[in-house]
Amino acid sequence: MHKDIMPRQAPATPGLENPGRRQILLGSASAMAAVTLLGFTPLARAEEPKSLPDYAAWKERNALIVHSANTMETQRDAIGQGVITPSDRLFIRNNLPTPPEAIVEDRDAWEVQIEGVKNPGPITIGELKKLGVETVASVLQCSGNGRAFFPHGAGGTQWSVGAAGCVAWTGVPLKDVVEAMGGPADGAEYITSTGGEELPEGLDPKQATVERSVPMRAMDQALLAWGMNDEPLPLTHGGPLRMVIPGYYGVNNVKYVQKVALTEAQTDVKIQASSYRVRDVGVKGSPDQPSMWEMNVKSWVTSPLETAGKGRTMIYGVALGGTVALDKIEVSLDGGENWQQARFLGPDLGPFAWRPFVLAADLSPGEYRVVSKATDADGNSQPEGRTDNERGYGHNGWSDHGVTLVVS
DSSP, X not given: OOTTSOOOOOOOOOOOOOGGGOOOXXXXXXXXXXXXXXXXXXXXXXXXXXXXXXXXXXXXXXXXXXXXXXXXXXXXXXXXXXXXXXXXXXXXXXXXXXXXXXXXXXXXXOEEEEESBSSOEEEEHHHHTTTOOEEEEEEEEOTTTTGGGOTTOOXXXXXXXXSEEEEEEEEEEHHHHHHHTTSBOTTOOEEEEEEOOOOOTTOOHHHHOXXXXXXXXXXXXXXXXXXXXXXXXXXXXXXXXXXXXXXXXXXXXXXXXXXXXXXXXXXXXXXXXXXXXXXXXXXXXXXXXXXXXXXXXXXXXXXXXXXXXXXXXXXXXXXXXXXXXXXXXXXXXXXXXXOEEOXXXXXXXXXXXXXXXXXXXXXXXXXXXXXXXXXXXXXXBOOSSOOOOTTXXXXXXXXXXXXXXXXX
């Protein structure tokens, strides 16, 4: 195991379920209002707004749980049984306020600066489209998906299972761009991507800029994407251009990407240096801790969730392997005492996509604890419990992700 990869979880006691042209229209908002825009003031579940913010107004409201202005989760029963998540149901997680619509008015004119190559310089989306094109299905998942199950009350949005979706991204492989610009400069160890959001006044760039570094091994799958689910990439999800690293947690998939650099070291901005680091509860983040890069193997049931009628019942869910293809998926109706192999549904869209699954079960009246366990092609299976950590990252324990089903 690479030392920087998210550590595998040991079983634990099962518990609780061009940037100068871009301006952010903040009006006369004060610094405190800017903090609220950044999503640090969550909305109470009971006070969810009836409508969505303007930048997300096209979303299907009834399919989303609104945690804050910048964090919205797909309802568990709205995930569905298809491989690709409908765009209007896909979760939202923004670290900064969304840029204005003006940045997508002329998409092909958007420039991204490429550095750390032998012939560095800017390149537009229009020029990128002439270098090549590829569509890759990949799971987009927040690092904190499953945070709500941690008993210590991990800080951050209390995601259950809906901070994830499977998306068809269209763009140019980063390796084709690097090759066209002369190849990597000597000493390159990381791919460092910088987002194009303009920071609200008063915020320290080192503290707020969205800039992430991932190992050069990700070059094999990295994509500069201008399309999502066969449509132009929405502003809501990083349009006109987003860095996509299939198999890696969402934070590494930098929106509104304006610079990509091949660097010798990781960036020292906060979101990389101390945030999204796996550490013990009560410990502060630091660069020597594992970073949230590759995703781990995971699954959960999506239907039924609370009740069902007796007799033949179809139990549905989704499973993902991160950067590794899946081998099998098992379902237990008694909390993990006995397991049955389920079958995958639909086409296999590659190792980075998730696989919907189904188990046909004949159920008598009673109460069932329904859990699922995925195993990848390398033999890694979900653990029963969680690895407790300060920010509630990377939870893939099958016990917490189960549901209690009452059959009558």
